[in-house]
Amino acid sequence: MVRGTVHQAAARGRVTGLRAAVRPAKKVAARGALWLLNVLNARRALHAPAPDAGTVRILLQHAYGMGGTIRTVLNLAGYLARERDVEIVSVVRVAKEPFFPLPPGVRVSFLDDRVGRRGPLARLLSRFPSMLTPPQENVYKAVSLWTDLRLLGFLRSMRNGVVISTRPGLNLITALFAPPGVITIGQEHVALDMHSPEVVRLIKRRYGRFDAFVTLTQADLDRYTRTLKNPPARLLRIPNAVPPLKGDLSKLEDKSVVAIGRIVHAKGFDLLVKAWKQVSAAHPDWVLRIYGRGKAEAEARLRARIEEAGLSGSVVLMGSSTEIGAELAKSSIHVVSSRYEGFSMTILEAMSKGVPTVSFRCPHGPGEIITHEHDGLLVPPKKPAALAEAICRLIEDRELRHRLGRNSTLTAAQYDLDVVGACWDRLLSDLAGRPSRQNGPAAEAAPTPATRDMQPV
Incomplete structure (x- = not known):
């Protein structure tokens, strides 16, 4: 046993020594490759x-x-x-x-x-x-x-x-x-x-x-x-x-809430299920439809959560859809339960159909797109109870729902393809109109001030 331990320690030592010897060689090879790239780019730049x-x-x-x-x-x-x-x-x-x-x-x-x-x-x-x-x-x-x-x-x-x-x-x-x-x-x-x-x-x-x-x-x-x-x-x-979508503006009268996104941890559908349990208790005639796909094990876990919460008839996993505009046109509320978002196109898509969004104020997109109480509602991140309360508020206040929906279309217009394009x-x-990088990609870029003059909204 002692001999085996000694041999294992010696083997680990040899592997560590080999890695230590390889690292400098990799650095030398990388520097050589970068030097060669500089030479090639310098020659290319002469005739660019x-x-x-x-x-x-x-x-x-x-x-x-x-x-x-x-x-x-x-x-x-x-x-x-x-x-x-x-x-x-x-x-x-x-x-x-x-x-x-x-x-x-x-x-x-x-x-x-x-x-x-x-x-x-x-x-x-x-x-x-x-x-x-x-x-x-x-x-x-x-x-x-x-x-x-x-x-x-x-x-x-x-x-x-x-x-x-x-x-x-x-x-x-x-x-x-x-x-x-x-x-x-x-x-x-x-x-x-x-x-x-x-x-x-x-x-x-x-x-x-x-x-x-x-x-x-x-x-x-x-x-x-x-x-x-x-x-x-x-x-x-x-x-x-916002891409062009099929379907008319929503009338905001169907007892349907929609969520859209890949079934992954970042989208927070586990938090949404917790929130919907509270919503369903107050409004059992409303249905939550989740559009999106994920890995088989992720979808299975989400279905299990829905069943454990007793929401099998109230939360429906719809799979993916190429006609999400038509599905949004049949819903009255859009909900975003993400832990974080890069931008959240689904908010703009919902807005283009006049559907107000209830969203966590998660990093980074929702808070830049939605104006709270104007075209949607923002709630503290990762707080299912707050999300549920906001959804219930829109279910119960028809006038608020329609006002936010009308304002949503105005917000979506600011992200029209012609405006952004x-x-x-x-x-x-x-x-x-200006020279490209004449020194090539391997040269250091000269410090220049960041510009922010191309913001359509």
């Missing part, structure tokens, strides 16, 4: 064309999936395609058909198509983990060494135009590897506070290399302004635009 915003490529993790980021990016792509050549470049493809309809004039290409047959090299390299995406990034397990090579090949093949990346992993890679002559814009759909310390450390080092970086909320813009000591030339807020037009025109 003038900045051009007529061609736009938007990087998405999975264009055929479902989710708020995908839906809003498709919405933006459709607007930009009115006057530009727009292509969505999807890192992976794992579905045969898109969940959301593709906008007219927008092409979609895939770097790693996992639906069709893959060659032997793709199958081999897909077994190895990504070297460019931080392990702390949510999509780390969904990417590989093969996706690294495909993404690098795409970026380095660009000669001009604009590339917009839409999540931290893609932002970090784009900021580092996009060549001179290409206008780079990073976009963030999750609040900076939600990222791990390791990802934030990389953000501080690389985001200054972007030509522009766009947040969805003022709160997140303020955090990036404080965090980035070397900010991009343009650091600004442009919110998402005009902000992107101004940004792209501004970036095309």
Whole structure:
């Protein structure tokens, strides 16, 4: 037993020594790769064309999936395609058909198509983990060494135009590897506070290399302004635009409350079930419908909570819907129980149908969209009793419900696609009118003041 323990300790010592020896080698290799990238970019910069915003490529993790980021990016792509050549470049493809309809004039290409047959090299390299995406990034397990090579090949093949990346992993890679002559814009759909310390450390080092970086909320813009000591030339807020939805304005008379979102911990549906138990006791003729999907185990846990609370006939899991506008038009109240939100498109979608929202005042989006007592109600975060009280208030006060609903449509109009799209037009025109990063992505960005002049609301 003692001998085995000694051998184990010796083995651990050898592994630790090996790791200690590998770390300096990795640093040397990284410095060498960065030096080579600088050399290549310096040569490319000598012949880089003038900045051009007529061609736009938007990087998405999975264009055929479902989710708020995908839906809003498709919405933006459709607007930009009115006057530009727009292509969505999807890192992976794992579905045969898109969940959301593709906008007219927008092409979609895939770097790693996992639906069709893959060659032997793709199958081999897909077994190895990504070297460019931080392990702390949510999509780390969904990417590989093969996706690294495909993404690098795409970026380095660009000669001009604009590339917009839409999540931290893609932002970090784009900021580092996009060549001179290409206008780079990073976009963030999750609040900076939600990222791990390791990802934030990389953000501080690389985001200054972007030509522009766009947040969805003022709160997140303020955090990036404080965090980035070397900010991009343009650091600004442009919110998402509300997409066009089918269905008429709600009459706000159906005894139906709706919640929308992926069935994950962040959406707080467990807190909503607690709140609804109180609502159902006071108003047993009202129904809560939850639209969204999650992993099988997450859906099973939520169903179990509903059954344990005795709400099986009062809370209905509706699954996902491609016609959420029509479903909102049949509801009278929209509820957001999230622990945190990047922006919360569902609030704008509900507002566009004249449906008032009751929401936790969670970080960051709801408090910037909803004006309390004007177009919705805000309650303290993670307080199911307060959420229940606010829902009951709208159920019982028909005049208040209708007043908030009317004001909601006015708020939604401020996020119309033409209003928000005009902000992107101004940004792209501004970036095309100034020299792009002539020193290449591996050079340090010069300190410039953050600008906040492109806020449509």
